[in-house]
Amino acid sequence: MTIRVVLADDQPLVRLALRVLADADGGIEVVGEAGNGQELLDVARRTRPDVAVVDIRMPVVDGLEATRQLAADPDLSGTRVLILTTFEVDEYVFEALRAGASGFILKDEEPTELLRAIRVVAAGESLLSPSVTRRLVETFAGRPAVVAPNVALLSELTEREREVVALVGTGLDNDEIATKLVMSPATARTHVSRAMGKLRARDRAQLVVFAYETGLVAPGRSGA
Secondary structure, X not given: OOEEEEEEOOOHHHHHHHHHHHHOOOOEEEEEEEOOHHHHHHHHHHHOOOEEEEEOOOOOOOHHHHHHHHHHOHHHOOOEEEEEEOOOOOOOHHHHHHHOOOEEEEOOXXXXXXXXXXXXXXXXXXXXXXXXXXXXXXXXXXXXXXXXXXXXXXXXXXXXXXXXXXXXXXXXXXXXXXXXXXXXHHHHHHHHHHHHHHHOOOOHHHHHHHHHHOOOOOOOOOOO
């Protein structure tokens, strides 16, 4: 099945490079491009892509606000957002995850990594590397705590589910969580799914946000 993608970046050369890369892959089709966030919203509503590859720093409407509007639009519930950024720690990346992005990838990654990222996000998974997740937690943990309405949901999690969510927050996948907690990958996956249901999280990226906001992940703690 072909993955339909919209590319949003204010640099035409970047969009061209991404399009050439995607066109060389038989399983990915670029169905639209945008040079700013408003164009992205217009193109996405017209084409209903599976994945929107979004640069954060764009004019008119930035990538953060565009991500927030995409995630809030019921007609675009099938569109996943993959943030494309120049920096491993961008002050807006965490906010983009909170707004509904499913992950992010650096612009200087190998071309094959971008294609893999698109496939991972299109499949309903999140793309959050342990190293970048750790830096995000360390960067934002020193800031004033956010009063999040879902903090009370912590009481709905079992102790094991709290452990699992904390490990998701450090960037571990199900296999790594299974190894860490000495359980089968299937059991780890079950715990993750149950936690997502209780916390009303649509994907693992939202679990990372929850883990950070509720203090399940402490500064400097990493699963890497």
